[in-house]
Amino acid sequence: MSLSLDLTAAGAREALRPAPAPEKPSLIGLAxxxxxxxxxxxxxxxxxxxxMRVQQLWHWLYVRGVSDFAHMFNISKDLRAGLERHFSIARPEIxxxxxxxDGTRKWLFRFPPRGAGRPVEIETVYIPEEGRGxxxxxxxxxxxxxxxxxxTGTQKLVRNLTAxxxxxxxxSARDRLGDFPDRDTPAGAIVPAEGRKVSNIVMMGMGEPLYNFEAVKKALLIASDGDGLALSKRRITLSTSGVVPEIYRTGEEIGVMLAIxxxxxNDDLRDxxxxINKKFPLKELMEACRKYPGLSNARRITFEYxxxxxxxxxxxxxxxxVKxxxxxxxxxxxxxxxxxxxxxxxxxxxxxxxRFADFINNAGYASPIRTPRGRDILAACGQLKSESERMRKVDRLALEAMMIAGHGEA
Structure with missing residues (x-):
């Protein structure tokens, strides 16, 4: 049995509502x-x-997980008010x-418009496992x-996400999972590095990360910053379909684990x-993998199959x-x-x-079979967003039909 929570008042009238005004600039994602x-x-x-002020803010944003300037208690009231006037640190709408x-969670997040655009929706999935999340x-x-x-390949690209x-x-996931310190914990308290519900992150959701390289790089460097979210780079995996030039940059400039x-x-089937194999065929892709920095038996590339x-x-x-x-x-x-x-x-x-796994294992490669997770909530990437869009279209058409019918009666 799965549980689905609609956390908005979304409906037919909301679907026809104009896009909201752009938000104040956020401090989240800035170096x-x-x-x-x-x-x-x-x-x-x-x-x-x-x-000094940046150090204070960095701690509140990424160690304590605060999403309201009013809760930054070691910052003066006047400065908190000024921060509130000029900036945002709010979470996206869920x-x-x-x-x-099986404990898998899936969120559909809505972000405010950028420039002349409209609000956009994306998905994030949390998979709890023994000893890690x-x-x-x-x-x-x-x-x-x-x-x-x-x-996700059935959905056209709308835009890149920002850092x-x-x-x-x-x-947001750490908020929902209770993975930040309680607000009552003293500001100077040492937060445990172990036992976090989100211990690993994988860039395997919607989109090709290496076609949004700069924003992904900035976000992952902040996520791995030792004075903030402090995720080890060995617990961050970036998955790409094979954007070969940016694979080299990933190794040199980000230094996280790589998944292909x-x-x-063979090229015919992969095409x-x-x-993207037509642009960067297997020979070029494998060469980039062989040259990825720091490869060893303890630091392997994951090949998704x-x-x-x-x-x-x-x-x-x-x-x-194997060959x-x-x-x-x-x-x-x-x-x-x-x-x-x-x-x-x-x-x-x-x-x-x-049979496939046994052959690979006997050839000397670890080949775990990923346990299917979240099938009862359509956890394959892109499904929740598509269903949300489908339901809004149904709502909009129903409302338009009601309006036309009402006009006819008048």
């Missing part, structure tokens, strides 16, 4: 230097005090929260890659499943996979396909998945 410049430019602090029978974060609204087995919006998913959305062992019945799940495919990855410290993450409405693919039979 320290940018935050200092913003405070000085707003006339809130003299330049000599900016560094349109819907779904809780699976993993948050799957989105980097774009929609996607340009049109991978044929991926539900603020990427980090807001992590902050592979799914095929169909992951069309979704198991599609009668498409890529034969023993011949397993042999080709393709030769010489790369790697883990192969076998993913039973999570069907979504309208797909033409089916999940491989369990026996076929186990």
């Amino acid at each position: 320290r230097e940018e935050m200092a410049q913003a405070l000085v430019a707003a006339g809130l602090v003299p330049e000599k005090q900016a560094r 349109v819907e929260e779904q809780i699976s029978s 993993t948050l799957c974060i989105s980097s774009q609204v929609g996607c340009t890659l049109t991978c044929s087995f991926c539900h 603020e919006e990427i980090l807001a998913q992590l902050l 959305s592979l799914h095929a062992t 169909l499943l992951v069309p 979704v198991m599609l019945k009668d498409v890529n799940d034969s023993l011949d495919d397993a042999r080709a996979l 393709l990855l030769k010489g790369i410290p790697a883990k192969i993450n076998l993913i039973p396909f999570n069907p979504w409405p309208g797909t033409n693919y089916q999940c491989s039979d369990w026996e076929a998945i186990e």
Whole structure:
């Protein structure tokens, strides 16, 4: 049994409401230097005090998880009021929260408009496991890659998410999970580094992270900052479908763990499943993987391989996979396909998945089979957003029909 919570008053009338005015600029997602410049430019602090004030704000935002300036108790009342006038640190609106029978949680977040745009919605998924909890974060609204087995690929790209919006998913999830210190905890108290519900994050949600490189880089560097959210870079994994030039930059400029959305062992099939392969074929992709900094048996690249019945799940495919990855410290993450409405693919039979995994394991590669999670809440990426859009369209058409009928009666 799953639980779905509609956390808004959304309905037909809301669907026709004009977009709200843009929000005040947020301090979330700014690098320290940018935050200092913003405070000085707003006339809130003299330049000599900016560094100290940034340190205070950084602690409140990323250690304590405060989303209201009024709760920053070691900052003067006048400065808190000034911060409130000029900036925002508010969380995004939670349109819907779904809780699976297996503990997986899925949120549909709504962000305010940027520029002349309209509000946008994205998904974030939390997967609790023994000894850790993993948050799957989105980097774009929609996607340009049109991978044929991926539900997000059916949604056109609306825009990139900002560093603020990427980090807001992590902050909001920690809020909902009770993963920040209680407000009553003294401000100077040491917060435990272990035992957090969100111990790992993966950039595997909606969108291709490396087509939004600068915002993703900024967000992940803040997430791994030791004086704030303090996630180890070894607990942050960035997944890409194969944007080869940015793979090199990821290793040099971000330094997090790398995952490759592979799914095929030859160019002909991968061109169909992951069309970006036409631009960056397997030979170039594997070369970039071999050159990723710091590779070792303790720091391996994860290759994601979704198991599609009668498409890529034969023993011949397993042999080709072992040959393709030769010489790369790697883990192969076998993913039973999570069907979504309208797909033409089916999940491989369990026996076929186990045969595939056994062959890979015997060849010397770890090949865990990912336990299907959240199927009762459509946890495959993009499904909740699509359902939300479908329901709003139904509401809008119903309201328009009512208005037309009412006009006719008049």
